[in-house]
Amino acid sequence: MLTLRINGEDRRINSDPDTPLAYVLRDELGLKGTRIGCGLEQCGACAALVDGEAVLTCSTPAAVFEGREIVTVEGVSALPEGRRVQDAFVAQAAAQCGYCTAGLVVAVTALARAGAAPDREAIKQALAPHLCRCGSHPRVLAAAEEALS
Amino acid sequence: MNVTDYPLLRDWLRVGDGGLILRTGKVDLGQRISTALVRIATEELSVPPDRIAIAPVRTGDSPDEGITSGSNSIEQSGLAQRLACATARIAALALAADRLGTTPDALDLDDGRVTHRGTNRSLDMVDLVAALPEDLPVDRDAPARVLPEPLPEFEPRGLRAMVEGRYTYVHDLDRPGMLHARVLRPPMMDARLADLPQDIVAGLESAGLHLIRDGSFVAVAGPQEWPVVRAAERLSNGCRWDIGDGLETGDIFQILAAREAQRFPVIDGTPKKAPLPDPLASADFDARFERPYTMHGALAPSAALAEWRDGRLEILTHSQGLYFLRGSIADSLDMAEADIVLEHVPGSGCYGHNGADDVAFEAALIARAIPDTPILLKWSRADEHGREPLGTAMAVSVQAQVDGKGGLAALWMETRGDTHRGRPRKGANRAGPARLSANSLRDTDVPRFVPEPNMNNHAGLHRNFDPIYTVPDKRLVKALVADLPLRPSALRCLGAPANVLAIESMMDELAAQAGEDPIAYRRRHLDDPRAVAVLDALEVMLRDRPMPGEGGGRGIAYAQYKNAMTRVGLAVDLEIAETGEARLTDVILVADAGRIVDPDGLRAQLEGGVIQGASWALHERVLWGPEGRETLDWDSYPVLRFDNVPRIAVHLLDHPGAPSVGAGEASPGPTVAAIANAIHAATGLRLRRMPFDADAVVAAALQA
Numbered sequence: 005m006l007t008l009r010i011n012g013e014d015r016r017i018n019s020d021p022d023t024p025l026a027y028v029l030r031d032e033l034g035l036k037g038t039r040i041g042c043g044l045e046q047c048g049a050c051a052a053l054v055d056g057e058a059v060l061t062c063s064t065p066a067a068v069f070e071g072r073e074i075v076t077v078e079g080v081s082a083l084p085e086g087r088r089v090q091d092a093f094v095a096q097a098a099a100q101c102g103y104c105t106a107g108l109v110v111a112v113t114a115l116a117r118a119g120a121a122p123d124r125e126a127i128k129q130a131l132a133p134h135l136c137r138c139g140s141h142p143r144v145l146a147a148a149e150e151a152l153s
Numbered sequence: 154m155n156v157t158d159y160p161l162l163r164d165w166l167r168v169g170d171g172g173l174i175l176r177t178g179k180v181d182l183g184q185r186i187s188t189a190l191v192r193i194a195t196e197e198l199s200v201p202p203d204r205i206a207i208a209p210v211r212t213g214d215s216p217d218e219g220i221t222s223g224s225n226s227i228e229q230s231g232l233a234q235r236l237a238c239a240t241a242r243i244a245a246l247a248l249a250a251d252r253l254g255t256t257p258d259a260l261d262l263d264d265g266r267v268t269h270r271g272t273n274r275s276l277d278m279v280d281l282v283a284a285l286p287e288d289l290p291v292d293r294d295a296p297a298r299v300l301p302e303p304l305p306e307f308e309p310r311g312l313r314a315m316v317e318g319r320y321t322y323v324h325d326l327d328r329p330g331m332l333h334a335r336v337l338r339p340p341m342m343d344a345r346l347a348d349l350p351q352d353i354v355a356g357l358e359s360a361g362l363h364l365i366r367d368g369s370f371v372a373v374a375g376p377q378e379w380p381v382v383r384a385a386e387r388l389s390n391g392c393r394w395d396i397g398d399g400l401e402t403g404d405i406f407q408i409l410a411a412r413e414a415q416r417f418p419v420i421d422g423t424p425k426k427a428p429l430p431d432p433l434a435s436a437d438f439d440a441r442f443e444r445p446y447t448m449h450g451a452l453a454p455s456a457a458l459a460e461w462r463d464g465r466l467e468i469l470t471h472s473q474g475l476y477f478l479r480g481s482i483a484d485s486l487d488m489a490e491a492d493i494v495l496e497h498v499p500g501s502g503c504y505g506h507n508g509a510d511d512v513a514f515e516a517a518l519i520a521r522a523i524p525d526t527p528i529l530l531k532w533s534r535a536d537e538h539g540r541e542p543l544g545t546a547m548a549v550s551v552q553a554q555v556d557g558k559g560g561l562a563a564l565w566m567e568t569r570g571d572t573h574r575g576r577p578r579k580g581a582n583r584a585g586p587a588r589l590s591a592n593s594l595r596d597t598d599v600p601r602f603v604p605e606p607n608m609n610n611h612a613g614l615h616r617n618f619d620p621i622y623t624v625p626d627k628r629l630v631k632a633l634v635a636d637l638p639l640r641p642s643a644l645r646c647l648g649a650p651a652n653v654l655a656i657e658s659m660m661d662e663l664a665a666q667a668g669e670d671p672i673a674y675r676r677r678h679l680d681d682p683r684a685v686a687v688l689d690a691l692e693v694m695l696r697d698r699p700m701p702g703e704g705g706g707r708g709i710a711y712a713q714y715k716n717a718m719t720r721v722g723l724a725v726d727l728e729i730a731e732t733g734e735a736r737l738t739d740v741i742l743v744a745d746a747g748r749i750v751d752p753d754g755l756r757a758q759l760e761g762g763v764i765q766g767a768s769w770a771l772h773e774r775v776l777w778g779p780e781g782r783e784t785l786d787w788d789s790y791p792v793l794r795f796d797n798v799p800r801i802a803v804h805l806l807d808h809p810g811a812p813s814v815g816a817g818e819a820s821p822g823p824t825v826a827a828i829a830n831a832i833h834a835a836t837g838l839r840l841r842r843m844p845f846d847a848d849a850v851v852a853a854a855l856q857a
């Protein structure tokens with residue numbers, strides 16, 4: 005049986021190890037903050053932190069993540085940088101429908117944990133794997149600039 | 154007005170759990186209607202937002218406010234809520250005066266408490282509202298409360314939960330015993346299933362999965378989501394479809410131009426059954442503008458939860474029109490409407506009629522086949538890209554004559570396209586069932602859907618078709634075409650983006666021909682002082698901004714949504730890269746939405762509209778072949794991404810004495826037009842067919 009380390013805890017996984025991580029998180033573990041928008045690694049909705057980096061979870065089998073440190077958006081609140089990012093998103097009202105938001109919070113948290121202070125252009129490039137269809141982009145960029153400054 | 158149908162205070166406002174419960178028929182799509190309604194209640198009754206809840210929107214319980222669309226939420230539901238809360242305040246203050254032995258003018262209202270001035274005796278506003286008579290009618294003349302200063306901005310409802318991943322979408326619902334479901338995607342709407350391999354079916358059943366079939370409608374259901382996804386893929390790879398002659402292919406704009414059309418003159422924004430105006434004898438400007446089929450492209454594929462129990466159906470859905478959908482499902486399944494309950498649960502932003510209604514009906518079909526079991530059906534990304542109703546392809550032809558001073562003297566225009574009325578709702582020939590796509594797959598006798606021309610003011614194709622500018626001789630024709638290759642319905646802004654692109658491109662070219670500044674040229678064709686004020690403010694904001702340099706350009710556009718709602722003037726600055734790609738740098742936007750209720754929400758709506766308009770302008774186009782749509786994911790259907798997001802400066806003009814008007818659809822049209830004008834400023838190339846992607850810019854440069 006597969007064991008995954010998620011949000012600081014070892015979790016035994018019953019799903020078939022071929023199941024993409026996002027489905028395991030949502031369906032088996034009830035961690036529904038990880039959204040699925042495409043299942044094709046094209047939209048960024050399903051991002052989670054894996055060893056500190058933002059990784060898309062909708063296609064890669066869960067077994068690939070064994071031994072890695074997975075932090076979902078639910079776990080981001082427990083990280084000091086994550087909290088700061090979430091507060092910045094709230095302060096800038098950086099969501100409309102919010103479906104893209106969790107993935108973006110994860111991506112900006114990964115930037116915050118990397119420790120550099122990227123400029124606006126670098127932030128735009130880093131967030132390019134993420135789609136938002138409501139047009140919350142300007143607020144997300146403002147929130148990222150606030151959290152990363 | 155909505156209070157005509159729902160005249161009682163308790164239709165709009167009730168009390169429960171020590172707080173107010175606001176009732177509305179409008180659903181929150183991310184446009185923050187719930188935040189705006191809470192704000193209205195706080196303004197009128199001074200009850201703090203944490204003591205105000207919004208009742209779920211549910212058929213049989215909530216007011217029927219039709220469809221949440223057309224940027225009407227604030228105008229309609231907001232007005233009803235304001236009148237209801239103002240009625241409640243006046244009645245509650247009278248009651249308080251009675252209880253405190255004084256008169257209403259000796260009462261102060263603060264933080265949800267009514268205090269007898271100069272005493273320490275006070276009453277709770279919520280308790281007072283609870284004590285109002287059951288049959289108190291909403292007073293349509295109840296005056297709004299005048300606040301000494303505006304309330305601070307409200308944190309949008311649900312925002313904290315969104316950023317923490319705790320917000321619940323339909324996709325996240327879970328119930329004991331629930332099954333996940335997926336459907337087979339037909340290559341085109343009325344394809345017939347020719348072969349469903351028995352070995353795959355047997356394999357599914359032995360794996361404990363359910364197969365549901367009704368004619369060519371096929372679904373798989375099972376307890377865990379991923380195995381269901383895999384099973385649906387296997388089934389879809391194994392089955393064969395009969396597509397008859399397949400879809401008509403070719404250049405959609407040639408198809409559109411060649412089709413027989415129902416044509417109507419448009420007078421003051423309204424199509425008439427009357428003789429058509431003559432074309433102009435000669436023209437100083439003659440051009441055609443084209444927009445391809447465009448997706449809504451919600452970030453989350455559509456989903457719904459349905460449960461069939463004792464002959465009754467419950468559906469949790471992100472549809473924008475619960476009552477209409479209920480009627481259409483009842484008609485499809487030959488059920489009484491009273492036996493169907495629909496409740497709204499958020500989906501992702503939808504921007505019009507996407508797959509929400511179809512998927513709700515399909516979930517119902519599956520639930521009916523597997524009774525007493527909650528069914529959560531999700532479309533796949535390819536389902537959404539391949540099946541959602543689209544914004545129609547459009548072509549707008551323009552001929553203009555100018556006077557001796559270069560001003561607009563005469564104008565002939567034709568706007569041409571398929572219908573925007575694809576939503577399931579009652580109508581002749583079982584229009585409701587005909588517009589639920591599963592009915593074209595099932596074995597039913599639902600007739601084919603034939604759209605009726607929309608003859609309302611600034612509706613459908615002719616939204617923003619009648620120029621807001623003064624033109625002495627205007628000859629406008631709406632041309633509605635049917636049976637184009639793909640399925641059309643309502644997409645945010647309807648015909649406005651194509652029409653505004655045509656009008657604003659023309660204004661730009663005529664200004665240049667006349668040797669005039671584009672803002673000044675527009676202004677001299679406007680007699681609405683608020684329009685002029687918007688352009689004046691835009692001019693002031695642009696004054697301090699250097700013009701983009703070599704390889705860059707600035708484009709201007711102005712439009713008032715439906716010629717009656719929010720006025721938007723904006724400028725787009727961009728640069729054209731070596732590849733031909735337009736890189737957006739800055740958008741400067743001025744808007745007048747009347748009285749401002751939720752300023753930050755208003756800004757967010759306008760910014761979001763700019764982004765969506767930019768995405769339409771630069772990227773979006775549905776492609777198809779004889780065997781169906783070919784743009785089935787985000788690679789083949791690219792959209793604007795973060796790397797090309799401009800800085801957006803929004804300036805709002807507040808008109809406290811004017812009614813609040815919606816702004817959700819005000820900015821995309823002018824954004825599209827301003828981008829076209831900016832590309833022209835940067836390159837000298839006039840692009841008239843959307844999208845203006847790198848290929849289009851390069852192709853135009855080669856032709857020039």
Ligand code: FES
Binds near residue numbers: 040041046
């Ligand atoms: S759901 Fe994973 S990238 Fe879209």
Ligand code: FES
Binds near residue numbers: 102138
């Ligand atoms: S806020 Fe709706 S998709 Fe980003």
